[in-house]
Every structure is written in C-alpha cells, then in structure tokens.
Amino acid sequence: MKKIAIASAVTAFGLLGISAQNASADNVEWGCQVLMCAASSAPSWQGVPYCVPPMTKLIAAMKLPGFSWPICPDSNTGKPAYEPYEPCPSGFAAQTIGEKHDTSELCVRFVNKRPNPNEYPEASVTPEYGGSDDQYIRGYIISQSRKRKENPYYYDIPNEQGVKQRFYFNLRF
Known part of the structure; x- marks a missing residue:
C-alpha cells in the first residue's frame, strides 16, 4: 500500500x-x-x-x-x-483595464496635488483635468500594476x- x-x-x-x-x-x-x-x-x-x-x-x-x-x-x-492578484496597497483601489481575455489589473489612487515621484517609484502619475473644456488640473491619478499572487x-x-x-x-x- x-x-x-x-x-x-x-x-x-x-x-x-x-x-x-x-x-x-x-x-x-x-x-x-x-x-x-x-x-x-x-x-x-x-x-x-x-x-x-x-x-x-x-x-x-x-x-x-x-x-x-x-x-x-x-x-x-x-x-x-x-x-490572481495581491490586494492593492492601502489607499489604492483595484481597477480592471481591457477585455475579459486581455485584462490587466491596476491599483489606482486619486490625489489633489502632484505626488513626490520618490513616494511611488513603481507608479505612473497622470493629471486629471476638469472644468469647462478641461482647462485646469483638478488632481492626479496614481496607477501601478497590481502584483500577481505566488x-x-x-x-x-x-x-x-x-x-x-x-x-x-x-x-x-
């Protein structure tokens, strides 16, 4: 046996x-x-x-x-x-980008003022425009890839x- x-x-x-x-x-x-x-x-x-x-x-x-x-x-x-993914860091929310079979997960966060680049070394920062005709920056979106689980x-x-x-x-x- x-x-x-x-x-x-x-x-x-x-x-x-x-x-x-x-x-x-x-x-x-x-x-x-x-x-x-x-x-x-x-x-x-x-x-x-x-x-x-x-x-x-x-x-x-x-x-x-x-x-x-x-x-x-x-x-x-x-x-x-x-x-498949680890939880997002504190203050970030998960966001799915793409179609069902071609998805990537991001962790995103909205902040009012431009963050220090050293604070989020693995992230990209994108301005979020607002107002009529998107004439001013109302804040920034910080996004980073969500880590895959082992x-x-x-x-x-x-x-x-x-x-x-x-x-x-x-x-x-």
Missing part, C-alpha cells in the same frame, strides 16, 4: 476525515487526491512525489475543451477559488465543526 507523504497531510486529512494510514493511491479519488495535494504546504505538492501525477493530470486536463474541475465529494469544498488558487476546507481553513496553492512546476 503506497502511503501519502504530504507534510501538511495531517491537517488536510484531518479536515477531510481521512486517516493518513488508510489513504493510498488506489482508494483516493482523483478529486480528493487533487484536494489533498493542493493542501500540502511544507513542502508544496511539487515536492511530494505522490502528488506529481494527479496534479500533472489536472494541469493537462485544464487545457482541454469542456474541462470540469475534479471535486472530492465528501470534503464539502467543491472546486477551488482563484484570485499561489492564486485556494480551497476553503471545513473541519468537523464546519470552521473553514484556507489552503493556497499554484499549478506551476
């Missing part, structure tokens, strides 16, 4: 009500394999030999038409959520009391 060697499996298995001693590659459905591997954090699934085949299968399946995320029916988790996918896995614990993961090798 092949044991699952996942450092964080104790937590994930406990939340799922599965014991690590009884889990094997033969009796865990693909969706449950994906869920348990995604919940691995020390090391992440990429460092767990048991996890590479089911996660590689997932990555390949995601490229096929009609892909449907495999789920673990007994876990009450469904498919994972996806948040681990954009996550599962919220409920324990026996229904309290959810969040497990972040990525699908990169």
Whole structure:
C-alpha cells in the first residue's frame, strides 16, 4: 500500500476525515487526491512525489475543451477559488483595464496635488483635468500594476465543526 507523504497531510486529512494510514493511491479519488495535494504546504505538492501525477493530470486536463474541475465529494469544498492578484496597497483601489481575455489589473489612487515621484517609484502619475473644456488640473491619478499572487488558487476546507481553513496553492512546476 503506497502511503501519502504530504507534510501538511495531517491537517488536510484531518479536515477531510481521512486517516493518513488508510489513504493510498488506489482508494483516493482523483478529486480528493487533487484536494489533498493542493493542501500540502511544507513542502508544496511539487515536492511530494505522490502528488506529481494527479496534479500533472489536472494541469493537462485544464487545457482541454469542456474541462470540469475534479471535486472530492465528501470534503464539502467543491472546486477551488482563484484570485490572481495581491490586494492593492492601502489607499489604492483595484481597477480592471481591457477585455475579459486581455485584462490587466491596476491599483489606482486619486490625489489633489502632484505626488513626490520618490513616494511611488513603481507608479505612473497622470493629471486629471476638469472644468469647462478641461482647462485646469483638478488632481492626479496614481496607477501601478497590481502584483500577481505566488499561489492564486485556494480551497476553503471545513473541519468537523464546519470552521473553514484556507489552503493556497499554484499549478506551476
């Protein structure tokens, strides 16, 4: 019987009500394999030999038409959520630019007076004009690219009391 060697499996298995001693590659459905591997954090699934085949299968399946995320029916988790961007810095708001398939996220902020360039080194500053015929500058828009998350996918896995614990993961090798 092949044991699952996942450092964080104790937590994930406990939340799922599965014991690590009884889990094997033969009796865990693909969706449950994906869920348990995604919940691995020390090391992440990429460092767990048991996890590479089911996660590689997932990555390949995601490229096929009609892909449907495999789920673990007994876990009450469904498919994972996806948040590709880090939160904007304090005082900034997220803004999406572009069409659905060609979007970029920005963090933007409006200020009344021109900011010091050293205060926002990664940002661009654009004057915002106002008045009749846009004759005067009424303020400035500071915009900067929103940073992408290292681990954009996550599962919220409920324990026996229904309290959810969040497990972040990525699908990169």
